[in-house]
Amino acid sequence: MSDFKFCPICAASLIMRADDGDTRKVRLTCPDGHWTHWDNPLPVLAALVEIDGKILLARNAAWQDNMFALITGFMERDETPEQGIARELKEETNLDADQITLIGVYEFMRKNELIIAYHIKASGTIQLSPELLEYRLLAPAKLRPWRAGTGYAVADWMRQRDLEVEFVDRPILAD
Incomplete structure (x- = not known):
């Protein structure tokens, strides 16, 4: 409320x-x-970022160790979702969005958000904003989607590529 x-x-x-x-x-x-x-639900943009054939997952400064997820951010006034996710990608990672493709739209009722998820082929040199502490680059087949929010977008993207989908409880990566 x-x-x-x-x-x-x-x-x-x-x-x-x-x-x-x-x-x-x-x-x-x-x-x-x-x-x-x-x-009304707030629109949130999410990017499954592919760079050099690997998928970028990042750890937010507020999260526990080993918790990594997609690049996300809020859509701003006077921008399209595609412009917004390209802006968020640049602000948070310094990467350029070369190709942006919609994965899908997902509810996240717990936070009253509507997630608009994209697959982005990106280029450039990764430099994280202070909002993000670290990142991992994973082979697409190594992704393990989580059963919440953007995890469903990861699963849909993997299914589109005929990759095996094995859900985990939370977006945590083992060392």
Whole structure:
């Protein structure tokens, strides 16, 4: 649930109200009808990055050791998803997106996000942003998708290439 407490138009305390009488859809709203918090899913972009025939997985600075996943980021105003993922790739890895192909769109309800996942053939020299601590380059056949969010995109990409898909519980790589 949202942290909103007051209407941004009139400052009235927000109330919970059924959406058009449908009691299954209850939303925060201004009692005078000025504003409704729709709480729509946030678009997140994900990149399964291929460079020199290997797949790049990275570890976020906030994650535990050996936890690696795809490059991700939020889409910004006035950019297409393809422009956004190319920007995120450049910002987080310094790589250039040479070819961008949609893998699929995936729900991530736990975080109220909608993941738009791409396969990107990239070039350049990897230089991680401070947001990322380390990376691994894996042969595509060595990937092990995880049962959450972007892991399903990894599995779909592998299936498209007739690679064996073996799920793991979390995106953790063994040494």
